[in-house]
Structure formats: C-alpha cells, structure tokens
Amino acid sequence: MERRVRVRFAPSPTGPLHIGGVRTALYNYLFARQHKGDFILRIEDTDSQRFVPGAEEYINESLRWCGINIDEGVNEGGDYAPYRQSERREIYLKYAMDLINSDNAYYAFDTPEELTSLRESVEAKGEVFAYNYTVRTEFATSLILSKEEVEERINRGDQWVVRFKMPENEIIHMKDLIRGDIAVNTSTLDDKVLYKSADSLPTYHLANIVDDRLMEISHVIRGEEWLPSLPLHYLLYRSFGWSDIQPEFAHLPLLLKPTGKGKLSKRDGDKMGFPVFPLKWVAPTTGETARGYREDGYFPESFINMIALLGWNPGNDQEIMNMEQLTELFSLDKVGKSGARFDPEKAKWFNSQYMQKRDNSELAESFLVELKERGVDCSLDMAIKVTSMIKERTTFISDFWGESFFIFEAPKSFDEKVVAKFWKGENPIRMAKLRELLAEVEDFSASNTESLVHNWIKSNELPMGQIMNSLRLVIVGESKGPSMFDICEMIGKEETLKRIDFAISELA
RNA sequence: GGCCCGUUCGUCUAUCGGCUAGGACGCUAGAUUUUCAUUCUAGUAAGAGGAGUUCGACUCUCCUACGGGCUACCA
Numbered sequence: 001m002e003r004r005v006r007v008r009f010a011p012s013p014t015g016p017l018h019i020g021g022v023r024t025a026l027y028n029y030l031f032a033r034q035h036k037g038d039f040i041l042r043i044e045d046t047d048s049q050r051f052v053p054g055a056e057e058y059i060n061e062s063l064r065w066c067g068i069n070i071d072e073g074v075n076e077g078g079d080y081a082p083y084r085q086s087e088r089r090e091i092y093l094k095y096a097m098d099l100i101n102s103d104n105a106y107y108a109f110d111t112p113e114e115l116t117s118l119r120e121s122v123e124a125k126g127e128v129f130a131y132n133y134t135v136r137t138e139f140a141t142s143l144i145l146s147k148e149e150v151e152e153r154i155n156r157g158d159q160w161v162v163r164f165k166m167p168e169n170e171i172i173h174m175k176d177l178i179r180g181d182i183a184v185n186t187s188t189l190d191d192k193v194l195y196k197s198a199d200s201l202p203t204y205h206l207a208n209i210v211d212d213r214l215m216e217i218s219h220v221i222r223g224e225e226w227l228p229s230l231p232l233h234y235l236l237y238r239s240f241g242w243s244d245i246q247p248e249f250a251h252l253p254l255l256l257k258p259t260g261k262g263k264l265s266k267r268d269g270d271k272m273g274f275p276v277f278p279l280k281w282v283a284p285t286t287g288e289t290a291r292g293y294r295e296d297g298y299f300p301e302s303f304i305n306m307i308a309l310l311g312w313n314p315g316n317d318q319e320i321m322n323m324e325q326l327t328e329l330f331s332l333d334k335v336g337k338s339g340a341r342f343d344p345e346k347a348k349w350f351n352s353q354y355m356q357k358r359d360n361s362e363l364a365e366s367f368l369v370e371l372k373e374r375g376v377d378c379s380l381d382m383a384i385k386v387t388s389m390i391k392e393r394t395t396f397i398s399d400f401w402g403e404s405f406f407i408f409e410a411p412k413s414f415d416e417k418v419v420a421k422f423w424k425g426e427n428p429i430r431m432a433k434l435r436e437l438l439a440e441v442e443d444f445s446a447s448n449t450e451s452l453v454h455n456w457i458k459s460n461e462l463p464m465g466q467i468m469n470s471l472r473l474v475i476v477g478e479s480k481g482p483s484m485f486d487i488c489e490m491i492g493k494e495e496t497l498k499r500i501d502f503a504i505s506e507l508a
Numbered sequence: 509g510g511c512c513c514g515u516u517c518g519u520c521u522a523u524c525g526g527c528u529a530g531g532a533c534g535c536u537a538g539a540u541u542u543u544c545a546u547u548c549u550a551g552u553a554a555g556a557g558g559a560g561u562u563c564g565a566c567u568c569u570c571c572u573a574c575g576g577g578c579u580a581c582c583a
Binding site for chain 2: 163208
C-alpha cells in the first residue's frame, strides 16, 4: 500500500523568509497537491537565541501571498498539533533518553566555553577539532563517569547535553530522490548535540527526526545545505528503530548570486537592486529594512512561476505556468542537481508576461490608488482606458504613471532634444494650422481625428513625420507614448487646443 | 584542512548512447510604427580538461581542475 504523502515546510523563525525558502515551500506544496497529500507548516523555533519576533507571521503572510495553502500548521491546526516546536518541548526529552538507554547517545558535561577554547587551541596548532570517537572518552561524559556520578552532576544542576554516539568506521548508504545513492563513512562525522539542558530544548536534528516521525512525514524536501547531515538523520531513524518507515529525502540545489561567488544573499539584492525576500521586512530591533517582491510590484503568480523554474523545468519549452499547471507538471526527478544563479532580469520578464494577462479593470484599480496619491482625479472608466492603452509597454503597475502622465497633466517643459529636432522650419506654423483644423472638429474620437488629420496632411502634401512628431512634442512634451490620436481623444478637444496654444507661446 | 554534492551558450535550461546540441532571458541587427515601447524576424553564444568503456559519448566510469554546501549546545 502506498503511504499517504505528507510533506512539511519547516522554517526557523530567525528573520524574513528567503526566496530560496519560498522555493522549498513551493516544491513541497506542489508535491503534496500533486499526490493529493498534505502540506504542513512546522515552525522550528528550537534556537531560543536566534528567535526573531514577527518572523513567524512573516512566513505565514509570505506563503499566503504566494498562494501556497497550508493544510496543517500553527494557524490552521491539525491532528498532529502543536506545530510549533517550542510547544512540543516535553516530547523531545523522552526520545533523547531513549537514545541514551539504547546506548546510541550519552550525557556530556563539558560547557560550550570549554569546547570553544579547546577548539581554538587545537585549531591554533593547525589541526581540526572534531568531537567524535577519538576524543569522546577524554571528556566528562556518561561514557566514562559512573552512573552515580552522572546522577549527582545532574542533580546538583550541572549543565549537560545529550550527544549522539556516532558509530566508528561504518559506511552509511543513503538515497536521495534527486541525487541518487550517496555513501559516507561515519568516522568522518562527529557526535552531534541532540538535546541541551540549558534551555530544555532539542537541537534541529533530534526535533526534526522526532517530529517528522510523529507527524508521519512521507517525504522530506529541503535545501542542499542539509545533505551533510543526512547520514546523522539516517542513523537517528535507525537508532529509534524507525528505518523501515523513515521518509524519503530530496535535497534541492541552492540559489546562487547573479554574479560572483556564493549563495544568494540579502546583500546581493541591495547591491544590484532586486529583492531577495517575498515581502518587505523591517527588522524589529535594528529597524533595518529589506525590500520585497510584493512591494516592488511583482504579481504573486509571476513570482511563483519564476522561482518554480529556478532548479526545475517541465522537460519541455513551456515557461509560463500557473499554480495548477505547475502542480500537474511538477516532478522531483526533473529538479536539477546544480545550484542555480538567480537572474533578476528574467524575473522582470516574467512580470511583464503576467502584466499582459492581467485584467484591465483590476490593474486600473491599483493604478487609481497611485493616481489618488498624486492628487489626480480620475474615474475608473478612464483608468481602464489608460490601462488598455499602455499596459503592453509596462512591467509593473508602478510603470503606469511614467507611461501616461501626459494624459493627466499638460507638459510644463519640453524635451530639448526633441525641440531642436522638430520645432523648426515650418513646423510651428503647421501646428498653428493644425490647431485651426482641430478647433473645427466636432467628433473628437481617435478614429475621426486620425482620418481628418491624415487627409489634411495628404491633401496639402505635408510631411507626415514632421507633423506627427511636432504634435507629440506639443501634447506630450517628449518623444514617447502611444498613438497621438488616442491621447488627444483621451484628453479631449479643449485640452488639446490648450496645449497647442501653450506650446506655441512657450516655444516661440 | 576534512567530508559531501555538483559542472551544456553570459544566465535559466532541454538532451535520459546516435547532435546539423533545442528553447527562454539578455545582447545585436532588421522589419513594423507618427515617436518611444510593444510585436515580429534574424543573429550572437555552450557540452571544464584528460584518460577509459563503446561501432559511436554531452550523455556511462575514473582522474584532475573549478564551483557549491557542511564542518556550532544555528537551523
């Protein structure tokens, strides 16, 4: 019998959710949906030192914005609650004790300070310090201390940790859904801390394995940075006797900087001018801010489409896909093995694609918000007309104003280069004549003015380019924008004539 | 340093032993347009290097180089 697919996204609330984290969440979500399984959000807040207020809310809001729906989680609840590890703390100690009782782990009484200084002195000699089978008997641990001594130390309040007793010289064979078979010799691994008495909390490794088991997780899909700890996780499952029901693993390639070395970081975004986070973030303590895709004007569909293709593809040339299509097409064996450099230019291209698909009235409503802020009075109807006129030339809604300001306000100045090029010879006189012609026009619709003006140009054998560019200079102030007749219709007869008059007197 | 993972156009990638190596972004040129942009067309550009297996290798194996990750009482 196939077991029910249950996957989880398990971020740590230590700050804003990174774009790579969103991708991990997305792949988990797509996998769950495709297999009619469950997508779980588990908050891994076992590091009391690094906890950041607001980070959990940020994670939830980010996923909501992306359209990644959570089946079970801190806000949604579920049969396996609680989903916040800090609320599950009493669970973990028992499992840590089980490991000690089965001789797979042991108490260690050395303090972090002792270890740091020891590590430093060893490294000063150019050697590598590893807390493993070669040295563990040199420390105060339950491996060498008598049972009574261990109890006495614990009772008198000495701090302790539980460390995993990593086997010596054993080859661990693992399977990764993306990378295939992997083997590691346990002698290269160390005795990881699983539980710490200082805050009565487990470390990631213990909490993760215990919760994945308890929550009946079927597939662990996570970032490649976890690959080195996969042998430990295998060994933990084995020590608990859960090897036959452990989840399958898939380690995702990392997101790399657009240029240079290393993985994508907040600094890259700051330096190159693109967001690294889905939403804007304000650090609660420092007040430091980081821009977000939402605030930068990206559509969530576009954002999702873009990150979905970072490290995965459907195997054909299709690039524009919505969540339903992604769900249908997603496959772990089409996930790439190597890290993907992030390309901000392509991100923009995706948004312009989605811009064209967007409904005009929806876009217009967003545009109206900006117009209002600028003190521009505009009806929804008008905004829709403007939108349909300019959207094909934009990537973000924030581009709208720059592409349409001349519809809402007359030019106060005129582009010098365009003036030099077109406001010469007979053109000023021609504009005066054109003004007379337009003053007589009753029906100011684009189609009517267009045919009238074109006829006038033809019958008088006037140069089309000179006339139209001069008119554009007069009406817009520079050499850009959609069809002149559309613009004239939009601003109306009165305004058109006014602008011609103003330009003639101003440029005289 | 050690361990693990990876390596096709500048970037994201297709190819699962037969390739004249395909698509997209970007860039360049041309066409369309009254302008700018859009759009369309075309061009640019890749299998890290070396051995081996094979009739045949981008695809499989090994070595080297390079890149990435991990190496905390962080996740």
